[in-house]
Amino acid sequence: MRKTSAVDRPDLKYAAYARERLAEMPPPADPEGFALAYHLLHLSYLVVADLESQIHRPRGWTLPGFRLMFKLWLLGPTQPARLAEISAMSRAAVTNAVNTLERDGLVERRPVPDDRRAVAAALTPKGEQAVQEAFADQTRREQQWFAALSPDERSTLTELLVRVLASRPGDTEG
Amino acid sequence: MRKTSAVDRPDLKYAAYARERLAEMPPPADPEGFALAYHLLHLSYLVVADLESQIHRPRGWTLPGFRLMFKLWLLGPTQPARLAEISAMSRAAVTNAVNTLERDGLVERRPVPDDRRAVAAALTPKGEQAVQEAFADQTRREQQWFAALSPDERSTLTELLVRVLASRPGDTEG
DNA sequence: ACGAGATTGTTACGGCCGTAACAATCACCT
DNA sequence: AGGTGATTGTTACGGCCGTAACAATCTCGT
Numbered sequence: 355m356r357k358t359s360a361v362d363r364p365d366l367k368y369a370a371y372a373r374e375r376l377a378e379m380p381p382p383a384d385p386e387g388f389a390l391a392y393h394l395l396h397l398s399y400l401v402v403a404d405l406e407s408q409i410h411r412p413r414g415w416t417l418p419g420f421r422l423m424f425k426l427w428l429l430g431p432t433q434p435a436r437l438a439e440i441s442a443m444s445r446a447a448v449t450n451a452v453n454t455l456e457r458d459g460l461v462e463r464r465p466v467p468d469d470r471r472a473v474a475a476a477l478t479p480k481g482e483q484a485v486q487e488a489f490a491d492q493t494r495r496e497q498q499w500f501a502a503l504s505p506d507e508r509s510t511l512t513e514l515l516v517r518v519l520a521s522r523p524g525d526t527e528g
Numbered sequence: 529m530r531k532t533s534a535v536d537r538p539d540l541k542y543a544a545y546a547r548e549r550l551a552e553m554p555p556p557a558d559p560e561g562f563a564l565a566y567h568l569l570h571l572s573y574l575v576v577a578d579l580e581s582q583i584h585r586p587r588g589w590t591l592p593g594f595r596l597m598f599k600l601w602l603l604g605p606t607q608p609a610r611l612a613e614i615s616a617m618s619r620a621a622v623t624n625a626v627n628t629l630e631r632d633g634l635v636e637r638r639p640v641p642d643d644r645r646a647v648a649a650a651l652t653p654k655g656e657q658a659v660q661e662a663f664a665d666q667t668r669r670e671q672q673w674f675a676a677l678s679p680d681e682r683s684t685l686t687e688l689l690v691r692v693l694a695s696r697p698g699d700t701e702g
Numbered sequence: 703a704c705g706a707g708a709t710t711g712t713t714a715c716g717g718c719c720g721t722a723a724c725a726a727t728c729a730c731c732t
Numbered sequence: 733a734g735g736t737g738a739t740t741g742t743t744a745c746g747g748c749c750g751t752a753a754c755a756a757t758c759t760c761g762t
Binding site: 577580581585607608609619620622623643645646647 | 739740741742743749750751
């Protein structure tokens, strides 16, 4: 039975060391602020890399592609501009993602009747099946990631994240 | 005085809608698991994009470049392979990052006496000054991001993230 | 009706990241 | 001493993302 501790994890060991070093420094150094930001970004990075390599790449797709298709699955045909603001991405990134998905036959572009500038991205039947299959796998993998927390703890974590998201600083504040 | 609510935030509005839709679906659909993973990845994405555009790009650098230099600042001259495992990145990504930083005169490569394969990346004086300046700005910006939480709440959030990180699933588990 | 300003989607360019393949070097066992 | 296997750093290639610039189209006030 293999037991893993913080010492076996170079990233956690580094974070602990950095926190100690920052504790010796004068403000604005902030050991606890550093730890919060570091662990948040690092965990997200690991989850993204894991979902990408374990779930989506073996199927020949990507996580960003899946996330876009998942939105189309829930929302139906949607304009790139709306997908961009939902995802907080640039319109150019959506264009590129739709290009790749369209090339693979998972998504198609449709004209919008009322606006000749606009285009709506929509799932093809192949894309819809692809989303449903990957969705089940991704859900199970996400559950594994957070299995170490109790339901109450998971709920607390979600609530704290949402509070930060709802209060996020504007582009020029500060 | 501008008041912002969830309805003004297309991303939060989408997350709430998705959660409702998933609640109507049979397992393995998991509305709360989805919300946790979605908000975690989304918040991280926003913080990364914000630090990049507000702090580092105006100075002519990038967030990944800063994070690498910050590690060198704390650790001293370090081999790319060690930077890669600390950061959970590939060695190729470190090579590319060091190339860019070296081109800009912020980092230099040094031979390692005991191992002729190895190279150590080290901050130049220009790089060291750059890290210190950006560090102060980044710290303040991170504090703004989490100002909506009390110190206790921030501590709880950090602890929950660390628990997940320490228990993370292996490459092939599940 | 018309023109200024905003919006939509696209393209070009550069940076970041992973995988895969490679040569050079090291470690270790026989 | 020799040879197998592992490690180090690099390069090539493709995907993702942002910014900036662009043409086409829509909106709205006059």
